[in-house]
Amino acid sequence: MGVVKLGDVARESRLKWTKSKQDVPIVGLEHLIPNEIRFDVYDINTDNTFSKRFVKGQVLFGRRRAYQRKAAVAEFDGICSGDITVIEAIEGKIVPELLPFIVQTPVFFDYANRGSAGSLSPRVKWEHLADFEFELPPLEEQKVLADKLWAAYRLKEAYKKLLDATDEMVKSQFIEMYYNTHNKQTLESVCPIMSKGITPKYVESSSVLVINQACIHWDGQRLGNIKYHNEEIPVRKRILESGDVLLNATGNGTLGRCCVFICPSDNNIYINDGHVIALSTDRAVILPEVLNTYLSLNDTQAEIYRQYVTGSTNQVDIVFSDIKKMKVPVPSMDEQILFVEVLTQADKSKFELKQCIDNIDKVIKSLING
Structure with a gap:
């Protein structure tokens, strides 16, 4: 397809929520994680004035303070803040699974930030985002690219879970020693x-x-x-x-x-x-x-x-x-020495895991940049 504008292959969704908000996921900017393409935290049954509706598969882009680099794919239906722009793929123009990675690129965030207006709480409009230009391959190649990107991202998530598990192991080891002291x-x-x-x-x-x-x-x-x-x-x-x-x-x-x-x-x-x-x-x-x-x-x-x-x-x-x-x-010195040995080994493992995550980020970046 060559060089396209975002507005040629995607559009802003302006759906409104008109039903009861009971038990409906509520997403604010605070729930989106900088530089993460997924999120799993949201509010429910809380007082709010949100009325913007999103559906599974759409991209939620934090249009307020775009420099925070918040954008993620929705994996469920819900309601979101007006400070979030909801972006959806145009069928036949772009593979929906590829769109979140386009929006997550540093060059897109930089472009969005340049178009933000306001001093204390700058916001960017869809009209500016729609003019963002990028290279897009044909649909058949997009599907292959999206599959590779999601495979890399799932592997990155697995390594992050190992990091968390390593931290929890060290913490539990320390707490056991601490409470026995x-x-x-x-x-x-x-x-x-x-x-x-x-x-x-x-x-x-x-x-x-x-x-x-x-x-x-x-x-x-x-x-x-x-x-x-x-x-x-x-x-x-x-x-x-x-x-x-x-x-x-x-x-x-x-x-x-x-x-x-x-x-x-x-x-x-x-x-x-x-x-x-x-x-x-x-x-x-x-x-x-x-x-x-x-x-x-x-x-x-x-x-x-x-x-x-x-x-x-x-x-x-x-x-x-x-x-x-x-x-x-x-604690006793024997206990302390044992704990430091565990901590040292955990630090080595975490260093290796972080290196793997960094390498995956480089792979994702190389794939999306062609």
């Missing part, structure tokens, strides 16, 4: 060194690198957001070492995040800023991986917010003097 000590007693970092004097580049909130994630450190402190100003705080547990001490949405710091093998100095607490454990008492896992538990995070945080809805902070008194379970 009656020895509890304060955080300051198991961490002889607890330090909030410096107030940096930032520069464009330096040999003194600053770990900040943006560097700390549940699955480990990410140094792409690292900043630099003026190396001509002496650092009067403790320098970070591998094995330090880093805890975000401020910020809505990031407070409580933690990870075990792994010092890169370079000649740079790594320090934390004043929004990050560095915890150096007494390894004869508790291993860093064990403390980090405990701090990551949902129950522990809830306790931190409930007992050791001050501030308003705009800014919350962990009270440093208070968090020192938090009680931490300390």
Whole structure:
């Protein structure tokens, strides 16, 4: 078929829901997952003003804040938000199973975002989306391509389920150890060194690198957001070492995040800023991986917010003097060593699974881009 416009092979569905909403799936933007072609979460029997109807097989595209990259195929009938554009394939023009992958391409999201209007809550209209141009093969080839894409996506989903199962296995192993532990000590007693970092004097580049909130994630450190402190100003705080547990001490949405710091093998100095607490454990008492896992538990995070945080809805902070008194379970060292072995093996498996997922994404991208 060559180059076509989206509006040549698909159209916006403007069906309205006029019946009772009792027991009918209700889909809002919050139910669509960025960069995921499927979704399985929705509301039911909730108060809403939605009246837009969708049917199985149509594509739900998040037209508000298109940069969030939300678009997925509907696998059931239901009602959706007005901030979702419902797109359906035109029979004989495009294989319906291929349409979700076209809408999920980065180039389509970028095109949609360029056509969005509004400052606080930009939205894109179907008239703009309909002019999107892309290469489309004949119908016979489309069917073959769609089958390959869905086979790759199902394999990706299988790997993701293995990832989830690996996380659950580690979690259950830890909880079993945790609930069998009656020895509890304060955080300051198991961490002889607890330090909030410096107030940096930032520069464009330096040999003194600053770990900040943006560097700390549940699955480990990410140094792409690292900043630099003026190396001509002496650092009067403790320098970070591998094995330090880093805890975000401020910020809505990031407070409580933690990870075990792994010092890169370079000649740079790594320090934390004043929004990050560095915890150096007494390894004869508790291993860093064990403390980090405990701090990551949902129950522990809830306790931190409930007992050791001050501030308003705009800014919350962990009270440093208070968090020192938090009680931490300390299992036997044999149990801790066994758990770290399980955690290490799980991390290796997860790394391999993530590599497989990345490779599948590359295959999907190569298929859809021809």
